[in-house]
Amino acid sequence: MPLTKSLSSPPQHISPYLPARTRYSQLVIEAYEFSGKYNLLAAVASWLLLAGFAIIPGTYTSLQKADLGTTGAGKVLNNVIQHTSLLGIAITCCILGIAGIGVLWWWFRNSYVWLNDRIFLPGILNATTGLVTTLVNIYTAKNGAWSATAIATIALIGIILGVMVAAFSAYTLLIRGLSDKG
Numbered sequence: 001m002p003l004t005k006s007l008s009s010p011p012q013h014i015s016p017y018l019p020a021r022t023r024y025s026q027l028v029i030e031a032y033e034f035s036g037k038y039n040l041l042a043a044v045a046s047w048l049l050l051a052g053f054a055i056i057p058g059t060y061t062s063l064q065k066a067d068l069g070t071t072g073a074g075k076v077l078n079n080v081i082q083h084t085s086l087l088g089i090a091i092t093c094c095i096l097g098i099a100g101i102g103v104l105w106w107w108f109r110n111s112y113v114w115l116n117d118r119i120f121l122p123g124i125l126n127a128t129t130g131l132v133t134t135l136v137n138i139y140t141a142k143n144g145a146w147s148a149t150a151i152a153t154i155a156l157i158g159i160i161l162g163v164m165v166a167a168f169s170a171y172t173l174l175i176r177g178l179s180d181k182g
Contacts, residue, residue, distance in 0.1 A: 024178035031113035038104065042118040045100025046126055049160070052094030053130025056153045057137035058086050087149070094156070105167075112171045112178075120168035127161035 021029075101119055108114055134157060138150050 046122040049097025050126040055090035123164035
């Protein structure tokens with residue numbers, strides 16, 4: 001049964017054998033009936049964020065082999081901005097992913113089950129993947145040297161991971177509270 005009404009209105013009964021619906025059962029059914037376009041938007045936003053996480057470590061080593069000279073300016077450029085075009089793409093992906101996730105979170109803030117399944121759990125997995133990838137890159141390609149870009153990347157991913165874990169935990173508690181009542 002496609003979702004055609006406002007998400008705040010309870011869905012129609014699927015079976016006459018079901019007793020009166022609890023808020024929890026409404027949320028579960030609503031999550032299942034979500035429009036494919038919102039599921040697709042959630043997936044695209046999550047993948048954009050993951051793409052940003054995957055591209056950023058590539059900026060650490062892209063100019064390592066470039067001969068920027070031994071002057072002070074060459075060293076500063078090599079340490080601070082190691083590959084501007086890749087960094088720009090990565091930042092754009094991260095911003096678009098975060099914006100998409102934020103908008104969907106705001107729009108569907110009362111759809112606890114859908115948010116946990118489509119936004120927060122994928123966000124936790126993607127941020128964890130980005131964190132591991134970044135750490136592996138730092139300790140392999142950079143021999144453990146922490147550049148300004150690496151520190152900023154770890155901080156950004158850590159903040160996003162923290163927000164996703166906190167939101168997932170909070171919504172899980174809300175869901176458990178509803179399921180305990182019903």
